[in-house]
Amino acid sequence: GKPICECNACFNGPDCSEFIPDCVVDADSGDPMFLEPFWLKHSASSAVVVPGWHRMSYEFNDGSLVSEELKMHIRKLHATVGNANTDGRYMIFGAGATQLLNAAVLALSSHDDSSSPSRIVASVPFYPVYKQQTEFFQTEDYKFNGETSRWKDHMDYSSNYIEFVTSPNNPDGQLKKAVLQGPSVKTIHDLAYYWPHFTSIPSPADEDLMIFTLSKLTGHAGSRFGWALIKNEAIYQRMLAYMSLSTYGVPRETQLRVLKLLKVVLEGKGREMFEFGYETMRNRWKKLSKILSISKRFSLQDLEYQNCSFSKTIRGPSPAFAWLKCEKEEDKKCFDVLKTANIIGREGSLFGAESRFVRLSLLQRQDGFDLLLKRMENLVLEENQKG
Numbered sequence: 001g002k003p004i005c006e007c008n009a010c011f012n013g014p015d016c017s018e019f020i021p022d023c024v025v026d027a028d029s030g031d032p033m034f035l036e037p038f039w040l041k042h043s044a045s046s047a048v049v050v051p052g053w054h055r056m057s058y059e060f061n062d063g064s065l066v067s068e069e070l071k072m073h074i075r076k077l078h079a080t081v082g083n084a085n086t087d088g089r090y091m092i093f094g095a096g097a098t099q100l101l102n103a104a105v106l107a108l109s110s111h112d113d114s115s116s117p118s119r120i121v122a123s124v125p126f127y128p129v130y131k132q133q134t135e136f137f138q139t140e141d142y143k144f145n146g147e148t149s150r151w152k153d154h155m156d157y158s159s160n161y162i163e164f165v166t167s168p169n170n171p172d173g174q175l176k177k178a179v180l181q182g183p184s185v186k187t188i189h190d191l192a193y194y195w196p197h198f199t200s201i202p203s204p205a206d207e208d209l210m211i212f213t214l215s216k217l218t219g220h221a222g223s224r225f226g227w228a229l230i231k232n233e234a235i236y237q238r239m240l241a242y243m244s245l246s247t248y249g250v251p252r253e254t255q256l257r258v259l260k261l262l263k264v265v266l267e268g269k270g271r272e273m274f275e276f277g278y279e280t281m282r283n284r285w286k287k288l289s290k291i292l293s294i295s296k297r298f299s300l301q302d303l304e305y306q307n308c309s310f311s312k313t314i315r316g317p318s319p320a321f322a323w324l325k326c327e328k329e330e331d332k333k334c335f336d337v338l339k340t341a342n343i344i345g346r347e348g349s350l351f352g353a354e355s356r357f358v359r360l361s362l363l364q365r366q367d368g369f370d371l372l373l374k375r376m377e378n379l380v381l382e383e384n385q386k387g
């Protein structure tokens with residue numbers, strides 16, 4: 001039989017045949033397991049074997065900490081997908097986007113003693129880590145200063161601003177542009193979800209500092225790999241110093257694995273993985289939208305059909321997350337409403353939003369998603385029976 005740790009959601013026992021009736025559906029984590037079937041299909045061609053003697057050195061043969069071949073493949077991938085312009089940009093690797101976000105904040109913040117701390121801002125609803133990380137690592141150089149909109153018409157010109165722009169946005173999937181403008185504003189474009197699985201690609205992103213992650217591209221969140229594309233050389237050097245002094249670069253084994261994975265992705269110009277990813281996410285969104293369309297109690301974010309230059313079609317939405325709203329006054333703690341129905345989402349307040357919002361992850365394995373759908377369906381049925 002299958003080992004217990006690999007049972008499907010809500011099944012248990014030595015052969016995974018025992019259904020756990022009141023089990024909790026975990027729609028909290030953004031773990032991108034939906035791509036697992038693609039990698040099962042390409043199991044042999046994506047495997048890496050590393051003998052004991054291989055890559056022992058601190059450095060590659062050319063003395064650097066990064067694989068030039070991997071950099072080349074990443075540039076090729078962006079050119080193939082058309083989601084980012086890599087021309088004239090330096091590239092940095094990090095242990096996931098998580099490490100690069102902090103490296104970017106540090107590199108962009110004011111570091112002369114005379115100036116006041118850079119104000120770090122993000123638009124609501126924002127990815128909670130921006131606030132958590134900035135507050136945790138806070139120095140004299142920078143400080144989390146809340147919502148972007150608070151500063152839009154009241155900028156304090158004696159300070160520098162660093163705006164996080166997440167496009168498409170986590171949690172609501174909207175394509176976003178920077179809000180603040182001017183010489184004292186710097187932006188970090190977090191493009192973790194700017195891939196054809198989750199959004200149409202209207203045109204290549206062409207920003208000064210862009211961050212991507214393997215986690216949401218191939219689903220290998222555990223490999224801890226991300227990259228930044230940086231226009232300004234001084235900023236690049238500071239981020240490089242950060243990487244060098246904190247970890248001395250990304251493990252060479254990780255780089256080796258990523259290279260192997262990207263080679264598989266690039267076979268047939270990425271069509272197969274992105275088609276699988278898009279179809280999966282599109283189907284999930286359609287099913288959830290259909291169930292909630294007859295509800296007056298719950299609603300979903302509005303997302304538009306958009307032209308996708310990668311698929312050369314107008315495509316319907318396929319977001320990574322549902323940004324669910326509880327519409328009724330008595331349901332203003334939306335997280336609790338869902339919890340009563342054994343669904344664990346992520347509370348809206350963590351994203352700087354009202355607690356009548358909850359984020360539900362749509363990135364889990366199929367069985368987990370099916371269960372989430374079933375539970376949502378029951379909630380809507382219950383609502384309609386009550387009249």
Ligand code: PMP
Binds near residue numbers: 096
């Ligand atoms: N940015 C956004 C918007 C994310 O949603 C995530 C992952 N949930 C990250 C960054 C971090 O990704 P990584 O796994 O590469 O650290």
